[in-house]
Amino acid sequence: MKFFNFHLMPYRHADLDAIGKNGSAWVTFSNRHYDPQKGAELYHEYLDQMEFADKLGFDGVCLNEHHQTAYGMMPIPGVLAGALARSVKRAKLAILGRALPLINNPLMVAEEYAILDNLTRGRLIAGFVRGIGAEYHAMGINPAYSQERYAEAHDLIVRAWTEPGPFSHVGKHYQFRYVNPWPRPYQKPHPPIWIPSQGSGSTIRWAARMRYTYCQTLSPIAAVARFFQLYRDEAEKAGYQASHDQLAWSNTIYVAETDERAVREARPHLEALMNYFLKMPTEMLLPPGYTDPASMKRVRAAKVTGKPQSIEDVIKAGVVIVGSPNTVREKLAEYQDLAGFNTSLTKTQFGTLPDDMARANMTAIAQEILPHFRDRSPQRTRREAAE
Amino acid sequence: MAAHSISTLAIRDCRIRLMRAGAGAPLVFLHGGGGLGIWLPCMAQLAKKFDVIAPEHPGFGESDSPAWLDTVGDLANFYLDFLDQLDLCGVHLVGSSLGGWIAADLAVRNATRLASLTLIGAAGIHVDGVAQVDTFLTNEEQRIRDLFYDQELAEAVIAGSERPELEDAALRNRMTTAKLSWQPRNHDPQLRKWLHRIKVPTLLVWGDHDRVFPQDYAFAYQRLIPGAKVVVIPECGHLPHVEKGDAFAAELEAFIGAMRIAA
Numbered sequence: 001m002k003f004f005n006f007h008l009m010p011y012r013h014a015d016l017d018a019i020g021k022n023g024s025a026w027v028t029f030s031n032r033h034y035d036p037q038k039g040a041e042l043y044h045e046y047l048d049q050m051e052f053a054d055k056l057g058f059d060g061v062c063l064n065e066h067h068q069t070a071y072g073m074m075p076i077p078g079v080l081a082g083a084l085a086r087s088v089k090r091a092k093l094a095i096l097g098r099a100l101p102l103i104n105n106p107l108m109v110a111e112e113y114a115i116l117d118n119l120t121r122g123r124l125i126a127g128f129v130r131g132i133g134a135e136y137h138a139m140g141i142n143p144a145y146s147q148e149r150y151a152e153a154h155d156l157i158v159r160a161w162t163e164p165g166p167f168s169h170v171g172k173h174y175q176f177r178y179v180n181p182w183p184r185p186y187q188k189p190h191p192p193i194w195i196p197s198q199g200s201g202s203t204i205r206w207a208a209r210m211r212y213t214y215c216q217t218l219s220p221i222a223a224v225a226r227f228f229q230l231y232r233d234e235a236e237k238a239g240y241q242a243s244h245d246q247l248a249w250s251n252t253i254y255v256a257e258t259d260e261r262a263v264r265e266a267r268p269h270l271e272a273l274m275n276y277f278l279k280m281p282t283e284m285l286l287p288p289g290y291t292d293p294a295s296m297k298r299v300r301a302a303k304v305t306g307k308p309q310s311i312e313d314v315i316k317a318g319v320v321i322v323g324s325p326n327t328v329r330e331k332l333a334e335y336q337d338l339a340g341f342n343t344s345l346t347k348t349q350f351g352t353l354p355d356d357m358a359r360a361n362m363t364a365i366a367q368e369i370l371p372h373f374r375d376r377s378p379q380r381t382r383r384e385a386a387e
Numbered sequence: 388m389a390a391h392s393i394s395t396l397a398i399r400d401c402r403i404r405l406m407r408a409g410a411g412a413p414l415v416f417l418h419g420g421g422g423l424g425i426w427l428p429c430m431a432q433l434a435k436k437f438d439v440i441a442p443e444h445p446g447f448g449e450s451d452s453p454a455w456l457d458t459v460g461d462l463a464n465f466y467l468d469f470l471d472q473l474d475l476c477g478v479h480l481v482g483s484s485l486g487g488w489i490a491a492d493l494a495v496r497n498a499t500r501l502a503s504l505t506l507i508g509a510a511g512i513h514v515d516g517v518a519q520v521d522t523f524l525t526n527e528e529q530r531i532r533d534l535f536y537d538q539e540l541a542e543a544v545i546a547g548s549e550r551p552e553l554e555d556a557a558l559r560n561r562m563t564t565a566k567l568s569w570q571p572r573n574h575d576p577q578l579r580k581w582l583h584r585i586k587v588p589t590l591l592v593w594g595d596h597d598r599v600f601p602q603d604y605a606f607a608y609q610r611l612i613p614g615a616k617v618v619v620i621p622e623c624g625h626l627p628h629v630e631k632g633d634a635f636a637a638e639l640e641a642f643i644g645a646m647r648i649a650a
Contacts (some may be wrong), residue, residue: 029526283523293559293562
């Protein structure tokens with residue numbers, strides 16, 4: 001299994017009471033709560049952590065993209081990826097943004113990713129996402145066109161990377177007389193494309209058909225297993241066997257000497273993430289048209305965004321793994337076998353977790369967990385074959 | 388009082404639902420983002436003097452969602468086809484909120500079949516510096532509360548809206564409303580440039596407590612449409628035809644009556 005150090009870069013000094021009072025850390029949470037002195041320190045703290053992950057032997061570092069929120073300070077992940085492109089010497093550099101529908105000129109993503117792929121001499125992993133619903137409020141993009149814009153932007157970017165220019169593009173949402181971006185990507189035919197999603201069936205099926213790596217965000221492991229099975233089934237329908245390398249689970253891991261200590265240390269920081277940084281009303285998460293009415297009804301019925309979650313809840317559901325090295329190894333192996341993935345996108349810093357604790361956690365994961373999984377693949381398929 | 392009929396009608400490739408009652412000059416009522424809704428008391432009142440026709444827009448409720456539907460301009464042209472197909476002349480066109488935007492856009496494009504235009508709490512233009520609720524970022528209960536001055540009425544509407552069989556239509560209505568009005572929010576920057584072309588008598592009916600498009604919007608429309616008359620209905624929110632149906636019907640009848648005398 002491969003390990004990526006996945007950073008959300010939260011504004012960890014955010015006033016949680018103020019977020020609670022506002023009802024969300026997103027869109028309407030005033031940026032007067034952002035202190036540039038503290039923010040500047042945080043950017044360096046987090047970029048240093050990414051460089052540390054490279055030195056510790058993580059296989060990659062992961063950035064993402066969210067807008068107008070204390071949840072993450074990476075509205076333009078390419079800037080931070082640029083800062084890391086020369087200082088992260090060995091690890092892959094994955095951007096699990098760019099939210100294509102939010103951008104009115106998708107060629108800028110083709111250009112940005114191609115530059116990063118050149119700078120890293122082929123270590124870029126190119127993520128394409130739609131962004132969550134809140135982004136459509138924040139960026140003034142019509143959620144009812146999200147899927148159309150994503151599809152058209154994706155097709156255009158891949159074509160711009162693979163077909164010599166100049167050529168013209170006249171689509172519904174984007175029109176260009178000349179498509180001829182310089183530079184071209186370093187990797188051939190283009191950087192690996194990864195597709196993160198909250199578990200949309202249509203996204204999973206599409207990623208499987210395109211043979212893109214699918215990344216499951218923040219979900220209980222039982223749901224992750226179902227989503228990954230859907231991917232494998234769809235791959236089979238498309239006439240190939242999906243490899244475990246095509247499936248990545250985005251998780252949070254915290255390691256300390258004992259289970260009890262790990263839970264005690266992680267609790268306030270993880271609960272701040274779950275109950276403050278992630279909190280948003282349904283109207284913000286799911287604007288009309290963002291997803292099809294059937295999915296909308298399922299989410300509304302589940303009322304997913306309402307209830308506060310304790311660290312015990314998310315450990316039990318297998319959203320996160322927190323415990324002693326032994327517990328974490330056992331759980332991770334169990335989950336790897338259950339869901340069948342070969343990449344762990346691991347948040348080692350989360351919520352309000354301070355730098356010293358994040359670094360201790362990263363070191364513990366590098367020393368106690370990584371070596372045990374270096375050559376480990378899911379056992380599930382073998383077991384299934386035996387049955 | 389005669390009962391209204393409910394029927395479906397195909398305009399080219401698009402089937403829509405239609406409520407209709409009464410006889411006399413045609414009065415076409417274009418609903419807002421909340422959907423066609425019920426046959427309102429004010430419609431029954433107006434049906435005593437007019438042939439009241441209330442279509443359900445493409446993309447809403449049980450009407451089709453045609454592939455060509457992207458903008459309010461598409462609906463304006465669709466309703467021009469609609470007026471042609473039904474061969475309606477001397478039409479009193481009434482539109483509420485999003486429907487008011489469609490009606491204004493239609494009247495700019497081609498008013499030859501219109502006798503008058505009535506906009507109720509209409510979208511379509513933007514007025515700087517006016518505090519407006521964000522109907523896409525409020526929950527369903529608050530959204531309904533924001534529509535009404537009378538909160539007892541709002542509570543009755545909330546209670547009536549919590550029926551599971553209405554959920555599909557409500558989701559479709561929300562989705563199409565977003566498609567048409569999310570960005571630029573609730574207006575077309577090009578529309579205000581051409582509103583002066585509206586030459587038919589125009590009535591602007593607003594609730595004095597409209598929190599969605601406050602009455603500044605009525606006066607902004609009045610400045611843009613030559614000779615338009617503003618009527619502000621007291622103790623009333625965004626939907627005067629629902630909240631103050633009698634007063635609304637009386638104002639509309641008086642306006643059309645005065646217009647006929649003037650003619």
